[in-house]
Amino acid sequence: xxxxxxxxxxxxxxxxxxxxxxxxxxxxxxxxxxxxxxxxxxxxxxxxxxxxxxxxxxxxxxxxxxxxxxxxxxxxxxxxxxxxxxxxxxxxxxxxxxxxxxxxxxxxxxxxxxxxxxxxxxxxxxxxxxxxxxxxxxxxxxxxxxxxxxxxxxxxxxxxxxxxxxxxxxxxxxxxxxxxxxxxxxxxxxxxxxxxxxxxxxxxxxxxxxxxxxxxxxxxxxxxxxxxxxxxxxxxxxxxxxxxxxxxxxxxxxxxxxxxxxxxxxxxxxxxxxxxxxxxxxxxxxxxxxxxxxxxxxxxxxxxxxxxxxxxxxxxxx
Amino acid sequence: xxxxxxxxxxxxxxxxxxxxxxxxxxxxxxxxxxxxxxxxxxxxxxxxxxxxxxxxxxxxxxxxxxxxxxxxxxxxxxxxxxxxxxxxxxxxxxxxxxxxxxxxxxxxxxxxxxxxxxxxxxxxxxxxxxxxxxxxxxxxxxxxxxxxxxxxxxxxxxxxxxxxxxxxxxxxxxxxxxxxxxxxx
Numbered sequence: 001x002x003x004x005x006x007x008x009x010x011x012x013x014x015x016x017x018x019x020x021x022x023x024x025x026x027x028x029x030x031x032x033x034x035x036x037x038x039x040x041x042x043x044x045x046x047x048x049x050x051x052x053x054x055x056x057x058x059x060x061x062x063x064x065x066x067x068x069x070x071x072x073x074x075x076x077x078x079x080x081x082x083x084x085x086x087x088x089x090x091x092x093x094x095x096x097x098x099x100x101x102x103x104x105x106x107x108x109x110x111x112x113x114x115x116x117x118x119x120x121x122x123x124x125x126x127x128x129x130x131x132x133x134x135x136x137x138x139x140x141x142x143x144x145x146x147x148x149x150x151x152x153x154x155x156x157x158x159x160x161x162x163x164x165x166x167x168x169x170x171x172x173x174x175x176x177x178x179x180x181x182x183x184x185x186x187x188x189x190x191x192x193x194x195x196x197x198x199x200x201x202x203x204x205x206x207x208x209x210x211x212x213x214x215x216x217x218x219x220x221x222x223x224x225x226x227x228x229x230x231x232x233x234x235x236x237x238x239x240x241x242x243x244x245x246x247x248x249x250x251x252x253x254x255x256x257x258x259x260x261x262x263x264x265x266x267x268x269x270x271x272x273x274x275x276x277x278x279x280x281x282x283x284x285x286x287x288x289x290x291x292x293x294x295x296x297x298x299x300x301x302x303x304x305x306x307x308x309x310x311x312x313x314x315x316x317x318x
Numbered sequence: 319x320x321x322x323x324x325x326x327x328x329x330x331x332x333x334x335x336x337x338x339x340x341x342x343x344x345x346x347x348x349x350x351x352x353x354x355x356x357x358x359x360x361x362x363x364x365x366x367x368x369x370x371x372x373x374x375x376x377x378x379x380x381x382x383x384x385x386x387x388x389x390x391x392x393x394x395x396x397x398x399x400x401x402x403x404x405x406x407x408x409x410x411x412x413x414x415x416x417x418x419x420x421x422x423x424x425x426x427x428x429x430x431x432x433x434x435x436x437x438x439x440x441x442x443x444x445x446x447x448x449x450x451x452x453x454x455x456x457x458x459x460x461x462x463x464x465x466x467x468x469x470x471x472x473x474x475x476x477x478x479x480x481x482x483x484x485x486x487x488x489x490x491x492x493x494x495x496x497x498x499x500x501x502x503x
Contacts, residue, residue, distance in 0.1 A: 179445075214456050231456075232353050235449035314441045 011091045011291075018087060019285045021080050025073055026281050032069035039063025077281070084279030085130065092295045093132065096302055100134035102277070107131050107144040108172050116174075116267040117186055118258045121167045123148035130277045132298065136305035138313055141175035143301050145276060170255075170272035173301055177237070177266045178310045183229035185213070185237050187246070189256035190225045217243040223250060237261050245308050252300070268304070272297075336473055343461040347482060350454040351400065354485075357450045358393070358407055361443040365390040365410075368436050372417065375427035382420070386413050404485065407447075414440065455484040 039062040046055015085104040093100035107128025114122055131144040148167040153160050213226040213234040220243040228234030238246075250257050255271040276297050283290055305311060369383050392398070393406040418437065427433055462481045465474035473479070 179442075214460070216452065216456070231350070231453045232357075232446070232450045235452045236446055239445065239448070314438055 008091075008095055011088070011095060014087045014091050015285045015291070018080065018083050018279075021076065021083070022279070022281065022285055025077050025080055028069055028073040028076075029281060032066045032073070035062040035066030035069065037066075039066060081279045084285075085277055088279075088285070088291060089130075089277050089294060089298075092291065093134070093298060096295075096299060097134055097136060100132060100298070100302070103131045103133070104129060104277070108142075108146055108174070110148075113146060113148060113172065115262070116172070116260050116269075117184065117262065118172070118188075118260050118267055118269045119148070119167050121150050123167055124151045125149045125164060132301070134302075136302055137311040139176055139178070139305045139310040141173065141301070141305060143171050143173040146170065146172045168269055168271060171270045171276070171297070171301065173268040173270065173304060175266050175268075175305060175308075175310055177261060177264055178313050179237060180264065181233050181237060181261060183233045185226065185228040185230075185234040185261040187224045187226050187238070187259040189258060190221075190223055213238075215243060216240065217247075219247055223247065223256065242308070249304065249307055266308075266310075332469075333473070336470055337477075340461075340464055340470060340473060340477075340479060343457070343464055344479070346457040347454070347461050350450070350457040354447065354450040354454055355400075355403075357443060357447045358403065361407070361440070361447065362390050362393050362410075364436060364439055364443065365414075367432075368414070368440070371430060371433045371436060372421070372427065375424050375430070375433075382413060382417050386410065386417070389413065411444065451485050458482045458484050 039059045041059070042062070043056045043059030046052060046059065049055070082104065085102060089102050093102055107130065109128070110123060110126040113119075113126065113128075126149075127147045129145050131142060133142045135141065147169045149164045150167055152163050152165065154163070155161075211227045211229060213228040213231055215221055215226060215235070215238060217240060220238075224246075226234060226238065246257075246259065249268075253270050257271075258269045260267045274293075277294055279285075280290055285291065365386060369387055372383060389406055389410045393403060393410065398406070418440075421428055421433075464470040465479045465481060
């Protein structure tokens, strides 16, 4: 990628156009906040000074006006966020590869999330957005932001308390794998639970039915626990070279990734803290760092195909 | 008295558990070897087609082809030990590898769809055999570990469980590739 965001004329033009809209929204929102604060100050200040009723009535006027400003700009804000995804992220995608497209309201559905078996827990609340589709060479892929949670209900003195816990927050990446396989192979990070589960099924229930796949690469074994419905097939997929590539990919991610190979596809879960592809309101779009972070994540996903060498198609799969 | 009985029962149960787990591991080794066997058979079955296709396009590789056919019929004869089979496979695969390199000299053959299909199937079978061998080696290591480590070693000694050798790559495959040698061939 010789061109950067700063030198890409098409992208800069798109950014300049929607930057005008951003400034308008930012200034209206700032004004709105100022009126709201003014209203509160008048109301609270007047009450402290001993004439609460007139102070609250007078304070209510700027407070309501501030609220109206926010309400009036909210439609513009939605349109602006949409435009950012479609035009800016869309242009950035095209700039990387013509085949890439984004559908902000689409995602990876909950059924597919469960089907990937990347996580053992089924979600009770599930959100997904920003589906990016495309291909790198011969390999088709897609990815989307996913937030899956489960809930716990505990009894307290005052009734029940519901708490939500993350199963996964980040990006799920799905690509067509370059080899044929029939079974299921799952690679999960080796946390305490997974390590204990693997040890237990290998050593305590080792009557030939264990699905833990013990691989030769010691770094890989330290980082991940592999489960497979077919021991030979798991190794056919996870060749020594593939294990090295997965480790490399994992080093580039802040948190340990999970992978699964099911139904001729590979799925990778990248846990992330940030919500990507969201338009900033109080930060200039012309600041390259704003868009660069989104572009970096797209490029990272696009490069996985190269990184894992998925375009090498010499194993009888077209 | 009861304590003694409990201790005896626990010891017997532990004994049964370790014995069963050793047997399971041994069976896994046998099972893993049969997986290699299946893959090898699949690969041997590709040979007649490969030879047929190559024959149509070249008159120069007769020596190699005859050698490949001969190795294949020996490998398929069924009266050979596992070690011999592995050795035959190693020779067969190096001959086919040589043939694949020489195919570069025959553009018509290289472009033949049947040949391209066979070539991909061959590479796939190589990868599958490699995976099966790794599975076998992993099962063997697991088995060897349990018969050599305490308390498995006690049972292994009593029941005469012997360590099994892992499959090693053929010396030829382990050699570093030398460009000079490739060009001299």
